[in-house]
Amino acid sequence: MRDAALRTLMETRAGHPEAIREAAQLRGRRPMIRPSGRLLLVAADHPARGALAVRDRPDAMASRVGLLDRLLTALERPGVDGVLGTPDVLEDLLLLGALEGKVVIGSMNRGGVPGTVFEIDDRFTAYDAASIDEMRFNAGKMLLRIDPSDAATASTLAGCAAAVSALADRGLTALVEPFWVSRGPDGRAVNDLRPEAMVRALAIAQGLGRTSAYTWLKVPVVDDMEAVMEASTLPALLLGGDPPGTPQETYASWEKALRLPTVRGLVAGRSLLYPPDDDVAAAVDTAVGLL
Template identity: 75%
Template sequence: MRDLDRAMLVDTRAASPGAVAEAAHRRPRRDVRPDGRLMLIAADHPARGSLGVGDRPLAMASRVELLDRLLVALSRPGVDGVLATPDVLEDLLLLGALDGKLVIGSMNRGGIPGTAFEFDDRFTAYDAASIEDMGFDGGKMLLRIDPTDPATARTLEGCAHAVTDLAARGRLAMVEPFWVRRDEDGARRNDLSPEAMMRAVAIAQGLGATSAYTWLKVPVVADMERVMEASTLPALLLGGDPSTAPEEIYADWAKALRLPTVRGLVVGRALLYPPDDDVAAAVDTAVGLL
């Protein structure tokens, strides 16, 4: 990012904080594509302290570099919008990068990796009212279901309220479900088996007073055809492990995108921090799969 742009962001935030809301209210909006195929860039990892990409533990620590990469990604043909937390979206608003884009606000980022409360995914960012006030198009929530952790009940309740509140405002509710298992050493991990994902999807789609505005955000796992038979809701594929060879990730996406309920991609680190650092080429390849 040019020094002038960085200085503009800092100066504006310090002297004219109301400029964020003003930029949001004058932002040209758009509708979901008529065919429902979407390409969204995800950038909500830093809000949970998840700064690593592959073997680079602090790859996302530089906000200036992250914004630079987001500006490149959002400028590419076929990219429909972005999913991020308020801090990132407000920088992009001030930079004019969200004009005509779909904007999804990330809502519950309270489960910080490496902490005692890692799986307590409380709502610490957007709520439905603030998403509507900003003129954004929807909200995304993480739903990790640990059958051994009572805090899961609070997450379920919070997500259910968010789905209901977003739907009442005509906003998309994007739910990212995982079933959690405990290994022999007590460590908790997302269970990516087909059976676990089917169970997580079944629970996620039943949240809230209506599912009319609910979309799912799901990983690509084994036996994806059977997993997606668990739902009639539209789904977006989330990005793969950035340490995996890009060709393998793209092949997995291409196969899953042929399934009738899969309507596109929402990808962050795998496209923003590709091994060769060519963001434009990585994004263009992903768009070409749709």
């Protein structure tokens, strides 16, 4: 980011906060799906839960300017449809003019901070349906972690169901990211990525709310994806995550899963914004090619 743009951004935030709402109202928007039926979105809602690590770099996402630089690079690449983020990130991008003509998805529940005693209590601490509608965004995304050993799961289920209904009332897409959760030896919550666990999580997620007409699913790439995706007829986007293997292994798994009939595209954050060689443009272009 050029120094002048950064100074303008910070001065606007300090002296003219109303500019955020004005930028949202003036922004050219586009429908969620174009005739190609495919989507590539960049995810940037990790910092709002204090999740700053990427692979072996514990503070990779600590610099906001560094994150914005990478997001600007990604959003400028041909074939990138838009971004998923929390208000702080999306408002920076709005003021920088980076969301013109893009799909924008607001992240809603960021309250379950990893490593805390309240981690599974994924309360809605960011966007709600009304603010997503007011900002003229396309959708709201919510995390649904189901831990059979933690009673806080019940309030997360209820919160997600209410959010699905509220978004549908406004004709907005609800993007639900479900996981079945177990506890590791140290008591930490661990996403259960076995196919049977994912099938169970999807079954619950797609039944939330008064209607599923506007519900999409956000699904990690796991073993036996064919069986996993047979659990639902709802549109789905693949979750890029922070894969442990090489980029080549990751891209191969994405390419295979993208062939499944309900899969409409990919939402990737850390894997594209912080690739091992730090070449964001090349990583994004590779993902675009897979679509």
